[in-house]
Amino acid sequence: MTDTEHSTSASPAESKSLSGAPSNAATPRQRGMRTALIVLVLLAVILGAALYYQQRQYQALHADLLRQHDDSVRQAEDTQSQAAQALALAKQQATQLEDLRNTLNSTNNQVQDLDQALQMMTDSGSDLMLLNDIDRLVTIAQQQLGLGGNVANAIVSLEAAQAQLARANRPSLAALQQTLNGDLDRLRAVVTVNVPALSAQLDELSGLVAKAPLLVPDAAAQPAPEPAATASSRAAVPAPAETTGWRHALSRAWGWTRNTAGDLTHDLRGLFDIRRVDDTAALLMSPDQALRFREGLKQRAVTAQLALMMHQPKIWQAELAQVAKSVDHRYDMHAESSRQALKLARDLHDAPIEVQLPNVDNTLQAIAAAREAAAAEDSQQDSGGDGSDPGNDASPASQSPAAAPAGKV
DSSP states (O other): OHHHHHHHHHHHHHHHHHHHHHHHHHHHHHHHHHHHHHHHHHHHHHHHHHHHHHHHHHHHHHHHHHHHHHHHHHHHHHHHHHHHHHHHHHHHHHHHHHHHHHHHHHHHHHHHHHHHHHHHHHHHSOSHHHHHHHHHHHHHHHHIIIIIOOHHHHHHHHHHHHHHHHHHOOGGGHHHHHHHHHHHHHHHTOOOOOHHHHHHHHHHHHHHHHHSOBSSOOTTSOOOOOOOHHHHHHHHSOOOOOOOTHHHHHHHHHHHHHHHHHHHHHHHHHHOOOOOOSOGGGGGOOHHHHHHHHHHHHHHHHHHHHHHHHTOHHHHHHHHHHHHHHHHHHBOTTSHHHHHHHHHHHHHHHSOOOOOOOOOHHHHHHHHHHHHHHHHHHHHHHHHHHHHHHHHHHHHHHHHHHHHHHHHO
16 A cells, blocks of 8 residues: 555656756757757848849849840931931932932033034134234234234233134145244244343442542531551550660650641541542532432433333433443542442343344234135135036936937937
8 A cells, every 4th residue: 555655646757857858858959959940040041132132133134235225226226317317318319329420421522513513613614813813923923022022922912822723724824824933933042131130230339329438528428447557556566675774764765756746637637638539520519419419310221220121221221321421520439349249230231121122013914824825715705606507407408408309209
């Protein structure tokens, strides 16, 4: 009984101890499962976040690709429209170019037709029109040679006439062309006057007569340099040797006397100038008269320049001779500028300004002869045409009587 009770009383305690042991053993396992669950949850969250981020990146990349695709499509459309416009513009320009080519061809055809018509008119008619043009050009050349002596303009006119004859290519005018070539060669061989060089020398002469000193000094003359005679003479004299006593006093007195005499001689030379003057009026000119005299000489130089331009040798020589005479008589020949002006005036006086120019009378005579020959040929053609018509009209009449008996037979 007691054992039974003891066993019964001990069984609950044992059952409690047995039930407490498994609960203590299950606690670490549950903790591990919780940790694993937490790790799994964290991994799931991380994977979900990564998937979400990749999804967002994919969507952004997809949107960017779509935008680039739209831009590429739009650019392709713009390029296609521009290409279409360029193609249309090229077609339009090709059409315009074709129109211009057609217009140019039609214009060339019209020009050729006009040239042919003009050639036919010229060939069918007489040579009087061409001869009139040649005569006008040769007359202009003759006027240039006769009035102004302008060889260059005359050559230009004759070259124009020569070109017209060469273009016409008329065998009947071959003699005229040869004569014109001969006159043109003679004009080209003419040695012309160097007008610019002579004009420059005249300008130099005007400057010299305006500044060179006259016999009577005036305000316009350039002052001549004063000779330093005393200083040079004093410098040239050697210094005497050192002496003492009365010889030293004598040498000093002699040197003072010589220097004083040199100074006095120099001053007297400055006060008095003895020279020979052919024109006494040259010493009596006032400053105003000297100024007018210089202006008159410059005016003569201008007149000589006009004579040079107009090819008037008599006026040229007369003016320059008067200038040379005035410079020789009224200018101070001790000055270099006066001597240079006199030499230049005499050289210009001796320079020829008149050149024997050939004329074109031979060409004018050849034109007159060609005009007469052309007029005679035209009259012969007119008379021949008038005589051929009656002959042609009479020939059927003369043949008809002969043909009538033949028909009757």
